[in-house]
């Protein structure tokens with residue numbers, strides 16, 4: 001879901017509070033300003049529920065005063081979903097070489113190297129990140145930082161802020 | 163101008179003539195500014211919760227926005243129950259709270275509370291004003307937001323340094339909200355669909371809610387006109403009483419947990435339901451999967467999130483009740499549809515047979531040894547005040563439900579009760595607010611003895627301003643509604659529901675310089691009510707009523723509309739399911 005909001009203090013707390021207060025799930029959430037004058041932010045939010053609950057979530061979000069617009073990208077058609085992950089792996093020897101080889105297959109970039117560790121940067125669908133992580137976990141000790149999903153509709157239509 | 167002066171100027175420009183408040187350190191500059199002007203009157207309350215309920219009573223009886231002023235910390239936290247009440251019942255309020263100076267925020271300063279954090283889930287919107295230049299905007303937006311769309315409370319948190327700071331004032335015309343514009347006019351296609359459905363109904367019913375009252379007296383008139391034009395039966399929720407005249411032959415009484423037999427069975431058996439500004443609350447629907455199973459449902463509401471929340475409807479119409487019903491009425495008149503007279507005659511026949519059950523029947527023996535029935539006391543109160551255009555507030559409990567059943571409202575904005583939150587302690591301060599807004603009117607708080615104790619301190623406010631509110635206490639010596647549930651659902655184990663340690667209400671009235679009256683026997687009821695009405699100042703009536711009486715009809719938690727208990731002898735038949743018991 002893409003939620004365009006006024007960039008004002010407390011707006012994220014309102015959105016998050018709505019989800020916890022009404023018992024909805026948040027699977028991931030990211031937020032950043034998107035308008036040139038920094039007056040609007042876009043919250044990218046992944047949630048789940050029955051169609052009736054999703055309808056409710058949209059209506060409840062729409063009711064918050066600083067919310068400008070709510071888009072259910074899943075519903076609105078083809079869209080691109082991306083997530084960024086930074087993965088640190090601590091290992092040595094053949095496992096270290098194998099990690100590098102797999103990173104190459106996934107087109108993960110090495111953004112830091114030390115004698116016993118790598119940090120990879122990987123972008124793509126959550127599924128792609130998930131499978132990469134699974135392989136890495138077999139090859140050493142890992143630490144993971146994920147951004148949560150951001151998404152945008154395909155084609156020329158734009159979601160405009162106010 | 164100082165921030166404090168900006169606040170007062172903004173209030174005056176918003177047409178505010180009275181505010182309800184209580185002073186403290188963090189609002190001293192505001193109280194100083196109040197002292198130096200005379201466009202805004204201040205009513206000094208005794209507890210901040212009282213201030214909010216007063217503002218609610220004021221707002222609901224006048225149609226204006228209620229305004230509250232409290233200090234930081236405990237002042238703000240004391241207001242929280244009232245704010246939640248106003249949110250649940252969609253009452254337009256603006257509540258100004260003092261806050262510690264901006265440089266101390268976050269330091270656990272004296273009387274600091276995270277007011278915007280605490281009130282975020284119990285307000286429609288809130289502001290923390292950190293720059294004096296943002297103050298005019300916050301003030302005017304708050305009034306707009308409180309009223310626009312579905313009304314609700316708005317908090318403005320005002321740090322003390324902002325109240326002192328010098329800034330420029332902007333008037334209401336210079337400020338509009340960037341984008342908050344709730345939809346008010348209904349989608350014409352949906353309206354046409356709804357009108358066709360209504361025209362073709364064989365067993366129709368109008369289900370009227372508090373949204374009609376919020377939409378204003380004109381909207382209520384439109385609803386009434388439409389219902390009359392169709393000739394169909396109408397019921398209303400607790401919050402909707404007065405939106406449609408109870409004296410109309412089309413009126414079936416209130417619906418829901420303590421609604422009438424005819425209203426609930428008509429809801430259950432209808433084929434077309436027209437929900438107007440109502441929200442399918444659980445007190446109304448009973449068991450949700452058995453709610454009106456065979457009907458097509460039209461739902462008019464200004465809040466899109468109310469639609470398909472509890473019950474899936476067939477024709478949703480987002481918009482203001484006044485606008486949408488106006489559109490429907492126009493389309494109805496234009497089409498002049500041929501309604502199914504035969505089917506309707508049968509439907510009314512069915513309804514009349516339900517009416518004949520006389521579900522609100524009670525017996526009042528007149529011997530002096532007989533206890534006064536609470537129903538009788540309200541019945542008599544209604545008979546003796548019905549020509550006086552009285553405003554009625556209530557507390558919460560059995561007396562509230564009896565008031566809803568036995569007092570009959572022909573006009574909107576005359577019935578003030580805490581519906582959504584069910585806040586004991588609402589009625590007395592609300593009545594004070596109503597009286598402030600309607601100085602010459604007859605204002606009666608139909609109360610229980612238990613609830614009265616919850617905001618009893620506001621008798622001080624009544625005394626200070628010599629407000630002629632009539633506090634009509636149905637004293638059954640019990641937290642009656644809870645006792646009733648204990649009797650029906652918990653084997654008669656009356657755990658902590660006896661009202662011990664009550665004051666003598668007559669002496670209490672006396673100590674405040676008010677008039678106290680008491681009735682113990684049925685033949686005293688009329689005399690006491692008459693005396694109460696003849697007394698020009700504030701009166702407390704201690705109506706000593708039967709302790710055992712239960713409120714019927716009743717749809718127990720987890721039951722459907724057609725599984726209603728009609729009276730004391732119906733107990734054994736009820737199903738005490740676990741599912742039902744966990745519901746409140």
Ligand SMILES: Cc1ncc(C[n+]2csc(CCOP(=O)(O)OP(=O)(O)O)c2C)c(N)n1
Pocket residue numbers: 557558559560561562584585586587609610611612613614636638640641642643644
């Ligand atoms: C603030 C608050 N606390 C508790 C309750 C639960 N409650 C609902 S009705 C009721 C009893 C009210 O007693 P009283 O005012 O004497 O009214 P009665 O039912 O006897 O008419 C209680 C305790 C409530 N509604 N509000």
Ligand SMILES: [Mg+2]
Pocket residue numbers: 559610611612636637638639640641642661
């Ligand atoms: Mg009682």
